[in-house]
Amino acid sequence: MRTLAVVLVAFSLFGCEREARHLNQPAPPAPSQFVSQVPLQPGPTFVSDKTEGPFDDNAFGTSQGETLYNQMNCVGCHAHGGGSMGPALMDDQWIYGSQPDQIFASIAEGRANGMPSWKYRLTNEQIWQLVAYVRSLSGLTPKGSRPSRSDQMMVKTPPSQTPNAKPKRSGPPGGPGDD
Amino acid sequence: MTRPPTDRTLPADVTISEDDIARDARALGVVWSEPPGFWGWLTTVDHKKLGKRLIVTSFLMFLAGGIEAALMRAQLSRPENSLIGPDRYNQLFTTHGTTMMFLFAVPVMTAMGLYFVPLMVGARTLAFPRLNAFGYWNYVVGVVFLYVSLFVNMGPDTGWFAYVPLSGPQYSPGHRVDVWAQVVTFTEISALAGAVNVIVTAFKMRAPGMTVNRIPIFVWSQIVVAFMIVFAMPAVATASTLMLATDRAVTMHWFNPAEGGDALLWQHIFWFFGHPEVYIIFLPAMGMITPIIETFCRRKVFGYTPIVMANITTAFFAFGLWVHHMFATPIPELGQSLFTAASILIAIPTGIQIFCWLATMWMSRPQLTVPILFVLGFLFTFVNGGITGVMLASVAFDKQAHDTFFVVAHLHYVLLGGGVMPLFGAIYFWFPKMTGRLLGETLGKWHFWLFTIGVNVTFFPMHILGLEGMPRRMYTYLEPTGWGPLNLVASIGAATIAVSVLLFLINVIATMRRAPNAGPNPWKSSGLEWSVASPPPSYDFLYAPVVESRHPLWDTTIDLPVLTGFRTDRREVLVTTTFSAEPDSRHEHPTPSIWPFYLALCMGVVFIGSIFSPWFVLGGLGLSIIGLAGWGWSGTKPTHHERVATPVAVPERA
């Protein structure tokens, strides 16, 4: 009986991050190496150690990211991950890096050839949610927290069934991080 | 007791000696026992042990659901209260509903049946003892899974009805709803196992002479409900385990309108189960009322045949009502009207039962013991709930009252008044049979009054709240709505209910600490279960009783006629014919077995694992094959059915 109580208490303290709904919480901060840019000029791609975004293992946050992806019309350039005018987001080619900080920077700062800067349009929390969703498209986040199919027409394999990917750090050839 | 004038073929001087009785009792006690210690506890197939275990576990679920309700009422006692936030509240009301409907109400009614049906029909045990154990362990897996999930923040949060698209993959990310879907699976397996057992036991293992016309009403209600379970439960399993789980896990589109699915399909399939579900809870409670009234009114119930027919009619009607949960959806009005008619008409068989009970009480002087008090409380509360039910059957009125606190009031009046009150009465009534001790009368009366007052103080104001515009499933409400005062009254009532249940617990615990003080028939009741010791021995009946009327202990001599000649070196049961209950064959029953427990664990692996990966399904099924093989190999061999040639004693058919 006592062991059962100890186990239960341990469970409740441990909780389950995947299922948490972080409502009305302070937002995770923007990456520290946040380089503000001159419009339309990509900055240097920085190398980041952080391999997990704050919402990568959170199903609710990733799903909010999917909602934002549709509402902010990312679909307009990136389609549902397959890309058209913008590059594909569900493959393993990352022009500006696939680390959470790098994707955050891409969304917040904007990038060359038409990627708008969202820093003053979305909050940090919303951008981190988008980061989680974008990374889930190519299987970079834990499988359990990736969204399943949406209630729309099905145009791609849902992220929950995408095979896990090995994270790659890539940038323009000759840049830092290129071995 | 005087000898009633019958013309028998029984030789008048055939009796069984005390030595024979003692010898047989000893031998049967050995044969029907289980291994000692924990292993015996794990492998038991005794229907009484498993029945008692299921009753206790269901009551624990009642307490858990009650705590969830108390937390909800605390949050709602004031407008804009900040005790519990929306996420936690959604998990609470979902778990409250799921616990009460799936993990308390149906299992406890099933448990009363699994415990008492063999005793009431004069059988030694159920038809499928290992299936009974399998059902119980599956239920436990469901309970543990739901509550562990609740503690790790993975508790389901979309309501006990889990409407899509809210519970679909897009709007319920994570695995919370998958937990709900699989809990339903486990409870469904458990209910089906119990239903199959009840049907076969009641039809094929009745005591000789217990023709269909003499089956106790409690057993009739269990039979009817078992058939309802068989037809209704697969619907919810299809909807949740098959359709919702696959929509969420492997991109099926059952409920995705963009790909040809339909959000309303869920509601149809769920409520096709959901409406019979409430009658599955309610009809066994009706079956418990008749023996209580008979015993304390000291007379046979008025209208045995109408009551039985009312049970059967209610069961059939119950399957034709489900759309009344969907009157606010865009279903054509003409179709909805059909369900209005059916929902109103089902009040007739229920009313007939109530009239028969009132007639019985009218023609006698009821002794006001605690069980009868609960019957009176049932009448007071359930009739109110039934009337609001007839009101809700009207499409026009339901469009105002649907999904408001008016419905919360109605459903609690019928479930607490029509389900829990008779259940409490039944517990007080049959507690001495199950444990050998009588529950305290004074504490029982306090329990009854506080419970009845509490239920009415909690839920009556909710009728008014619903009519004043308060919808259901809200974690809070705004101050200017004016709903605060009645909500506070309801919360005070909830506290009263909690106190009454606490008194009941104290009564049970204190009683169990006393020495046994009840003989076989402390109430001088008439059913066969009162002819055995309290609590019954492991083999229930030493010999097969022979039944000559509907009220065996009131209509026969002191010496109940029995059928002897059974073997005492193996577990033997008597199989009789379906309608006339003539002895047919003898059947060897299985001994304690670990395979039901093992297979239930395999089911756990299969269904819980299916949430996380398809490999668990394959692995679990593979492990199950071992279990099925073990189950099949152990147990009885078919050659041991022995036709009964010339029974020792058989009464003339009445």
Next chain:
Amino acid sequence: MHSVLDPASPQARAVAHLWWWFFGVGAAVWLAVMATMLLSLRGRRAVRGADDLMQPAPGVEARVERLVKGATFVTVLILLGFLTYDFSVGRILAQQPTNPLTIQLIGHQWWWEAQYEDQDLTKRIVTANEMHVPVGQPVRFILTSRDVIHSFWVPNLTGKRDLIPGYQSTIWFQADTAGTYRGQCAEFCGLQHAKMALTIIAQPKAQYQLWFAAAVSSQTEPTDSTLLYGERIFMTTGCSVCHAISGTEARATVGPNLTHFKSRTMIAAGTLPNTRENVARWVLNPQVIKPGTQMPPSPLNTAQLSALLTYLETLK
């Protein structure tokens, strides 16, 4: 207040009458059953026989059987009466209106989008959470949802109807008394189901026309410098990413349309009265008031917030 028993339309009135009849007859039945139950406890109609078992007094059994049959017959009659009355009310409610004002109502988590239909495209109003309707003219709502199932319910005016994605359902009523009627979502739709209210303001024809004329107009560019500053804040700090103000470059349809924001009596889907202080609280952090809502907090300093609020107050 917003009560089923305080009808402001013939539809709601028919249902309220139905309720009172049901209540009256139902209460009488319940009282009759209780009286029988209590009287039966006195029990002088039986004789104690052998083994403490009751034998009913002679003739009682037959009389009781007649009574039971009679009670059953009366029950059937009452229920058939209910059925007939209910069907007749249903027929009244099912009649389709002539010449209704049609409003498309689209449910979102957790707000109501309303689009007034009109042949003339310039007269189509898009608004949110608060609708004006004329007294004495039937109003028909065409209901659907963008996400999960919601339910439209304004107790004073009509019964409820679900908003189901993939379906279009219809409901109509005719307000016959002017007033402000509160409604609420009545189908559990997620985290903020509890705070998804709506308001229907029924106005006499003349006042409704005045409101309509103002509602179809667009906003113009402000000239005052504070208002200009406030407008710039709206356009550049994220508000315009989700909200639209007709007449400006803000065209987004993610969140409620704010063109005539100041004219609304409540904000956040009927959660708070539309005062400067409440709007400030809501804009700074909606998550405190409606945790889980889609609208994020705004990182504005005092001056920026003040200018924004002043601008919003011009959106009449």
